[in-house]
Amino acid sequence: MRSHHDMGGLPAGPVKRTEHDYALWEKRVDALMMLLSSPQRQLLKVDELRRNIEALGPQAYDAMGYYERWMHAICQTLIQRGVITIDELGRKMEEVAAARRGAP
Amino acid sequence: MSHEHHAHGPGGAHEHLPDAEERLGYYQTMEIAVRELLIEKGIITPADVRMAVEAMDARTPAQGARVVARAWTDPAYKARLLADGSAACAELGIDMGPTRLVVVENTERVHNMIVCTLCSCYPRFLLGLPPDWYKSREYRSRAVREPRAVLAEFGTVLPDDVEVRVHDSTADMRYLVLPRRPAGTENMDEATLASLVGRDAMIGVALVETKPPGS
Numbered sequence: 001m002r003s004h005h006d007m008g009g010l011p012a013g014p015v016k017r018t019e020h021d022y023a024l025w026e027k028r029v030d031a032l033m034m035l036l037s038s039p040q041r042q043l044l045k046v047d048e049l050r051r052n053i054e055a056l057g058p059q060a061y062d063a064m065g066y067y068e069r070w071m072h073a074i075c076q077t078l079i080q081r082g083v084i085t086i087d088e089l090g091r092k093m094e095e096v097a098a099a100r101r102g103a104p
Numbered sequence: 105m106s107h108e109h110h111a112h113g114p115g116g117a118h119e120h121l122p123d124a125e126e127r128l129g130y131y132q133t134m135e136i137a138v139r140e141l142l143i144e145k146g147i148i149t150p151a152d153v154r155m156a157v158e159a160m161d162a163r164t165p166a167q168g169a170r171v172v173a174r175a176w177t178d179p180a181y182k183a184r185l186l187a188d189g190s191a192a193c194a195e196l197g198i199d200m201g202p203t204r205l206v207v208v209e210n211t212e213r214v215h216n217m218i219v220c221t222l223c224s225c226y227p228r229f230l231l232g233l234p235p236d237w238y239k240s241r242e243y244r245s246r247a248v249r250e251p252r253a254v255l256a257e258f259g260t261v262l263p264d265d266v267e268v269r270v271h272d273s274t275a276d277m278r279y280l281v282l283p284r285r286p287a288g289t290e291n292m293d294e295a296t297l298a299s300l301v302g303r304d305a306m307i308g309v310a311l312v313e314t315k316p317p318g319s
Contacts, residue, residue, distance in 0.1 A: 008221030008272065012245035015257050019235040024157070025132045030233070031156035032139065035148050043147070046275045050223060066224070066239055068131040075138055084141050092137035100128050 004058040026067040032074055044077050052076040160233065165303035167198055168230040168280060172306065173298035175207075176285045189280065193230065200229045200278075208271060209282040210308070215262055217255065217308030218271045218279040219247035225273035227280045231303055238307065248272060258309040281308035288314050 022030075036044035052073035053061075061069065078084045128136075142148045171193060175182040185192035189205030205227060208216040220226065221244050226234040237243050246254050251268045255261070262268065271279040283305040289297060302317030304310035310317070 005222055007241055007245045008219075008247075009249045010245040012242045015237050015240065015242045015246070015254055017235075017237050017258070018240075019237065022233055025135050027157045027160060028139065028153060029135055030160055031153050032135070032142075032148075034156050034160070035152055036142075041147065050275065053223070062241075065131075066236075068129075071131045071134050071138075075134055078138065083145075083147070084138065088141055089134075089137060092141055093133050096133050096136045096140070097128065100133075 003054060004061050005054045029067045029071050033070060043081060043083055044074065048077045049073045163229060163232040165231045165306065168306045169298040169301035170196060171230065172282060172301045173294045175282055176297055177294050198230060204277045205280060206277060207280050207282050210284045214267050214269060215308065216269045216271060216281045217247065217251060218273055218281060219244060220273040221248055225275055225278060227278040230280055231306060255309060258304065260310055281306050283312045286312050286314045
């Protein structure tokens, strides 16, 4: 069976010629991918990024933005490789969110 | 980018600018958290991230246009470019990174366009980050089945006797279209020629006109 991301040749509507200037956070996700996959670090391969994106269910794949899918996949790869743990990530995300809530 | 967020080091204050969105999205929060964890572990530094963002910002279609204009004015360079795209870009000081570049030439008889049906592979080292539509379901699905209809949506209508070749990029191999040099540009120098070459012509959804794109 064809996987959800494998859409070449399927029917679809007109191409909407949308573009946007990438936000800083999107560029930082891109930067994380470039840095982690660099020869001196080798903590992420582009195939791992793709595998983790392609493992998303059809609904999640369509609902998420492009760099949201990337961020999800980078995070999954780092957890799968044991570079970070789910507990560490959960704590740090809560810390980040709390700092934002407490911001003036 | 018109605004720059404050950098912050390990254990430092989180960024919270007055003009930033009040609530961070889930994945924005995740990005900050992962970045901070990697910094705390000594895997990356804030400067690494900043420099990687700046390097990506510096990659624009002007680089690809430089390659195209050189190929138009120097037949020996063009031959090298078509034989080994990555090596020919390196000659101009453009690093293709780990990916292999294949340059496909438009002629009177053949028009090329590029797509990545599986994801969003794009000659980012030459053109910068791809436009949203390149990553859209509509473009990815239809470019390989009805390329002429897609081209028409971009205002590019080709004669029936021109063969359309669609190249599906992969993670390891990227394509760049070498557009046709427009008639009436025989006396232009390389820099002027480069100014005519827009991103969409190098993706293959547009042709090069004798006036710069958007003018």
